[in-house]
Amino acid sequence: MDRLKITGGKPLSGTIPISGAKNSALKLMAAALLTPEPVTFTNMPRLADTRFLSQLLQTLGVEVYWPKGDSECRLNAAELTSTIAPYEQVRKMRASFNVLGPLLARYGHATVSLPGGCAIGARPVDLHLKAFEAMGADLVVEEGYVKAAAIRGLKGAQINFPFVSVGATEHAMLAAVLAEGETVLENAAREPEIADLADCLNAMGAKVSGGGTATVTIQGVETLHGTTHPVMPDRIEAGTYAMAVAAAGGDVTLTNAPVAALSALTGALRDAGVTVETDKAAGTIRIARNGRRLQAVSVDTAPHPGFPTDLQAQFMALMTLAEGTSVIRENIFENRFMHAPELSRLGANIAVRGHEAIVKGVETLKGAPVMATDLRASVSLVIAGLAAQGETEVNRIYHLDRGFEKLEEKLSGVGADIRRVGGEEE
Ligand code: UD1
Secondary structure (H helix, E strand, O other): OOEEEEEOOOOEEEEEEOOEOHHHHHHHHHHHHHOOOOEEEEOOOOOHHHHHHHHHHHHOOOEEEOOOOOOOEEEEOOOOOOOEEOHHHHHHOHHHHHHHHHHHHHHOEEEEEOOOOEOOEOOOOHHHHHHHHHOOOEEEEEOOEEEEEOOOOOEOOEEEOOOOOHHHHHHHHHHHOOOEOEEEEEOOOOOHHHHHHHHHHHHOOOEEEOOOOOEEEEEOOOOOOOEEEEOOEOHHHHHHHHHHHHHHOEEEEEEOOOOHHHHHHHHHHHHOOOEEEEEOOOOEEEEEEOOOOOEOOOEEEOOOOOEOHHHHHHHHHHHOOOEOEEEEEOOOOOOOOOHHHHHHHOOOEEEEEOOEEEEEOOOOOEOOEEEOOOHHHHHHHHHHHHHOEOEEEEEOOHHHHHHOOOHHHHHHHOOOEEEEEOOOOO
């Protein structure tokens, strides 16, 4: 099993290019199922998760043209050979569940494995299923599979989500674009990836308005066509590197960065005393911290435009070194503090009480072996390792490979001492 060895305490300087957004890419790839014409994505991140999904799409009969090393990927769902997404594939990555909506909308039936829980919580899909039922689908859950049918096609519906869900909003959009009539999604999630999906669907001939706002209106169309769509830049990757620089010190410019999408984080970083200069038009964010100690800042995670849950672990890593006490509240997932005990192994002072973590800043962290438990938690350990004195070894880094493209390359490019080593866990 591969591990990362990091020798911390080196300030970072230079430029880090930001890749395409994983969370956007996964929904965009599912959208390619909606049309018999090829859809090409540029700025497609090469990650374990996008690879898993392309393998599932191939199982369904989609032709995938994605040469090794290339960030352009073409998906052609001209003739599908199956509408069944098996457990072995959906289990590997939750977002695979998103093929259900497009298959149901285009073919009138689909059988997709339930994704199950994951390390950060139960993560049910009840809102997704209720949305399809509202659109007239018959659903049966049997032996861990959702069997869905809409023999006469899906019908537009008024859907009021009882709480905000990114996945359910996107999934409902992926089905409603080919439903008959109008669908209105109320209390929709407002994440920028949803606006990206709406843009791509509209470029395919769909009629979606309000994507990225709390009310999304979709006029169903009969067919969709191919297009070329650039995947938006990854705000979580950009935010993660911003915090790596804030933690380790130095001066780094992030390029191809989604500036507007990161305002909750850039505000918190400024409050912590980090220099943050953004240029929306150029898509750059300069992050600098030279010498001055960080100040403690408290954050509460919330749906966009609030502080993203996917940056909570990284922010906690940063706050372990701040002057003062920071309270970090996790409001989206019930079990998302697994990084806290690992950060404590490096000398952090964190007390977890329910959905609150109280972080008392320490002056220094010291390297130690630690274990990655999920995607964002594992990168928080990398951030702490970059700031810690001595060597940190991060085990189980397959989590990192799910969501961070060329992580070691990007960090060593700005002067970090980080390398991947193979072999068994010690
Ligand atoms: C997406 C992101 C994930 C991010 C999360 C919140 C992808 C691939 N993943 O996940 O990185 O952390 O948004 O920003 O885009 N819920 C239900 N029933 C449902 C759906 C959700 O109870 O049918 C709950 C979830 O368990 C969670 C909350 O709603 O507690 C929000 O989840 P949701 O916004 O749906 O997250 P995901 O789309 O799974």
